[in-house]
Amino acid sequence: MTNAITLDAIGKAYQIGVRAPGEDGLAAAIRSTLTAPIRNLRRLSGAEVDSRTFWALRDISFEVPQGQVLGIVGRNGAGKSTLLKILSRITEPTEGRARVRGRIASLLEVGTGFHPELTGRENVYLNGAILGMSRAEIDAKYDQIVDFAEIEQFLETPVKRYSSGMFLRLAFAVAAFLEPEILVIDEVLAVGDAKFQKKCLGRMREVSRGDGRTVLFVSHNMATVQALCDRCVLLDKGTLKADGEPAEIIERYHDLAAGRASTVYDLSDRAGAWEFGTGAAMVTRVEIARARDGAPSAFFTSTDEIELRCTVSARERVDAFRVAVIVKRADGTPVGACFGPDACSLTERETGTFRVRLNDFALAAGTYCCELKVGKGNPNEGRTEFDAVDDVAHFEITPETAADGSAGYWEPAWGAVKFQAGATERIA
Amino acid sequence: MTQAATQAPATDAPPPAPELRELVIEPKRGWIGVDWGELVRHRDLLGFLIWRDFKVRYKQTVLGLGWAILQPVFFMLVFWLVGASAGIDTGGVPKPVFYFAGLLPWTFFAVGVQLSSQCLVNQQHLLTKVYLPRLFIPTSVIVVGLIDLAVAGVILAIIMGVYQVAPPAQIAMVVPLGVLLLGFTLGVGYLFSALTVAYRDLRYIVPFFVQAMMFLSPVIYPVSIFGDTWGWVLKLNPMTGIIESFRAAVTGTPIDWTGLGMGAGVGVLTLFVGLAVFRRIERRFADIA
Numbered sequence: 001m002t003n004a005i006t007l008d009a010i011g012k013a014y015q016i017g018v019r020a021p022g023e024d025g026l027a028a029a030i031r032s033t034l035t036a037p038i039r040n041l042r043r044l045s046g047a048e049v050d051s052r053t054f055w056a057l058r059d060i061s062f063e064v065p066q067g068q069v070l071g072i073v074g075r076n077g078a079g080k081s082t083l084l085k086i087l088s089r090i091t092e093p094t095e096g097r098a099r100v101r102g103r104i105a106s107l108l109e110v111g112t113g114f115h116p117e118l119t120g121r122e123n124v125y126l127n128g129a130i131l132g133m134s135r136a137e138i139d140a141k142y143d144q145i146v147d148f149a150e151i152e153q154f155l156e157t158p159v160k161r162y163s164s165g166m167f168l169r170l171a172f173a174v175a176a177f178l179e180p181e182i183l184v185i186d187e188v189l190a191v192g193d194a195k196f197q198k199k200c201l202g203r204m205r206e207v208s209r210g211d212g213r214t215v216l217f218v219s220h221n222m223a224t225v226q227a228l229c230d231r232c233v234l235l236d237k238g239t240l241k242a243d244g245e246p247a248e249i250i251e252r253y254h255d256l257a258a259g260r261a262s263t264v265y266d267l268s269d270r271a272g273a274w275e276f277g278t279g280a281a282m283v284t285r286v287e288i289a290r291a292r293d294g295a296p297s298a299f300f301t302s303t304d305e306i307e308l309r310c311t312v313s314a315r316e317r318v319d320a321f322r323v324a325v326i327v328k329r330a331d332g333t334p335v336g337a338c339f340g341p342d343a344c345s346l347t348e349r350e351t352g353t354f355r356v357r358l359n360d361f362a363l364a365a366g367t368y369c370c371e372l373k374v375g376k377g378n379p380n381e382g383r384t385e386f387d388a389v390d391d392v393a394h395f396e397i398t399p400e401t402a403a404d405g406s407a408g409y410w411e412p413a414w415g416a417v418k419f420q421a422g423a424t425e426r427i428a
Numbered sequence: 429m430t431q432a433a434t435q436a437p438a439t440d441a442p443p444p445a446p447e448l449r450e451l452v453i454e455p456k457r458g459w460i461g462v463d464w465g466e467l468v469r470h471r472d473l474l475g476f477l478i479w480r481d482f483k484v485r486y487k488q489t490v491l492g493l494g495w496a497i498l499q500p501v502f503f504m505l506v507f508w509l510v511g512a513s514a515g516i517d518t519g520g521v522p523k524p525v526f527y528f529a530g531l532l533p534w535t536f537f538a539v540g541v542q543l544s545s546q547c548l549v550n551q552q553h554l555l556t557k558v559y560l561p562r563l564f565i566p567t568s569v570i571v572v573g574l575i576d577l578a579v580a581g582v583i584l585a586i587i588m589g590v591y592q593v594a595p596p597a598q599i600a601m602v603v604p605l606g607v608l609l610l611g612f613t614l615g616v617g618y619l620f621s622a623l624t625v626a627y628r629d630l631r632y633i634v635p636f637f638v639q640a641m642m643f644l645s646p647v648i649y650p651v652s653i654f655g656d657t658w659g660w661v662l663k664l665n666p667m668t669g670i671i672e673s674f675r676a677a678v679t680g681t682p683i684d685w686t687g688l689g690m691g692a693g694v695g696v697l698t699l700f701v702g703l704a705v706f707r708r709i710e711r712r713f714a715d716i717a
């Protein structure tokens with residue numbers, strides 16, 4: 001079988017600007033202002049030499065046989081999008097060479113070139129042409145596109161009056177009926193409601209399986225990657241880390257991610273420099289683990305129980321204190337809290353580790369962190385806080401995978417807590 | 429995986445094309461030629477872009493295409509007034525015809541340069557999210573100006589009718605003059621649109637350039653007022669030859685072929701420089717936009 005794509009030592013470097021030297025003093029400031037146009041000219045024209053080079057991709061070589069669906073996975077900043085941009089000819093590689101056999105179309109964004117003032121019908125033609133279709137091809141696909149997007153009655157309405165859902169459906173529909181030999185897709189499936197996502201996924205299967213098209217697919221959603229791809233490559237910090245069966249590569253991806261995310265927070269060097277509380281007892285170490293088997297982890301499903309191990313050092317004797325945990329979203333918004341019983345004790349200069357389990361909750365997929373507090377008392381009789389540590393025990397709730405491979409869908413606007421719905425009964 | 433394999437293949441797919449073109453992607457150095465084959469393959473896209481730019485230009489305006497007329501008509505009235513008080517000699521040509529005939533090519537050039545210089549920075553997603561022949565983007569903006577030009581041409585015909593200026597045989601010259609005007613405007617548009625992506629200073633330079641060009645082109649005055657000593661400098665500006673010849677073509681006065689030839693030479697040179705600079709900066713568009 002011939003190769004649709006051959007990559008040979010592809011690399012892409014970006015220049016990171018460095019701060020202009022000598023910016024102290026008025027004379028220097030004036031000199032700097034006067035010479036700024038010359039410096040800027042050198043910088044903007046790319047002639048600047050003393051800026052640091054950052055390799056977004058380095059020495060990437062692999063081949064993609066015709067008809068293969070290749071998944072490209074990696075953490076943020078691994079170079080996935082840069083690779084797709086090079087193959088799409090949006091940006092030029094700094095070194096190396098790629099050979100692409102056949103027409104290539106890229107979907108790095110849904111609805112590129114849609115104009116809000118134009119109608120749905122006009123945008124189908126415009127977007128189709130931008131994606132590389134000829135007028136005749138769009139004519140031939142037009143009815144299918146409209147049918148897929150389910151917006152027949154709004155075709156003559158400017159898309160600026162569309163709801164975001166309608167807009168995304170139409171935009172995806174145009175892309176879904178592209179028929180290049182090679183299709184490059186970046187995360188575009190993460191659009192629309194659950195029903196439409198499923199439909200998109202189905203269409204993706206048809207496209208990739210149906211007629212021997214080569215597909216390069218980048219996603220953070222491992223369930224989708226597993227469902228769609230024949231083979232995967234794993235990128236990390238711009239280099240090719242692994243290449244093989246999707247299941248194997250996805251496992252390595254998770255390992256890599258878990259290795260990157262810290263499960264242990266050493267806070268001992270804060271000693272004597274606490275910012276909050278009396279300091280009678282201080283948190284010196286926090287560890288996060290899966291409660292089921294006690295394995296340190298920062299990745300959980302929404303129903304996993306989480307265990308926090310909190311090491312506390314007492315400066316003096318402390319009796320009947322408790323450990324409280326406040327769970328926050330990545331942006332710092334509190335999600336909820338739990339308070340252990342006032343049952344912990346330490347004698348003077350003693351260090352102990354206490355386990356707090358977060359049971360019986362369901363968090364939506366996303367990134368979270370914790371604030372831990374140690375203290376005693378209650379609002380009625382007076383409360384004493386010994387210590388508090390914020391922004392520790394970061395963890396990620398990974399999306400659930402439905403049986404059909406689509407991601408469990410949860411809109412950010414629905415908040416972070418998944419309540420269990422009881423029966424809805426008619427009472428009047 | 430297995431359920432995917434049992435999925436029925438798409439029935440609507442045409443058989444794959446037998447010959448597949450191979451594309452080599454590698455770093456390029458120096459000056460790059462224009463890939464004409466690619467432009468021809470994507471010609472439908474240029475059509476859609478022109479059509480989009482036309483539809484969008486006057487969307488949600490009350491007057492619509494009326495603006496294409498109003499602007500030159502307004503300036504004609506102003507010039508008429510100013511020209512009359514300054515005692516500018518239009519060589520026997522009725523003043524409204526003289527000014528309006530000069531304003532047609534000038535307005536096309538000024539609007540084309542101003543809109544095209546901003547068109548790439550205003551549509552960065554077309555540079556960073558998809559690949560298309562980027563030369564089409566400024567091209568379509570400028571080509572749409574031809575529609576304004578045609579509409580204003582109808583008004584010119586009406587004004588000529590009112591002043592009983594009969595079109596001479598050499599009116600056919602407006603076609604090659606239009607081609608030259610388009611070519612020069614495209615050259616400046618390519619140059620400025622690409623430079624604006626790299627150097628945002630152009631945002632300040634372009635309006636300044638257009639204003640300066642207005643005074644350096646015989647829009648409000650005939651080039652004859654400069655006499656023979658300095659007139660040739662003015663003729664290096666392609667707009668001088670275009671505007672003067674356009675006036676001559678519609679009013680029947682003799683065409684200054686030397687002046688037009690000089691302007692045409694500079695105009696064609698500008699087009700090549702514009703294309704070359706555009707292609708050179710284009711490689712970096714996605715990285716710097």
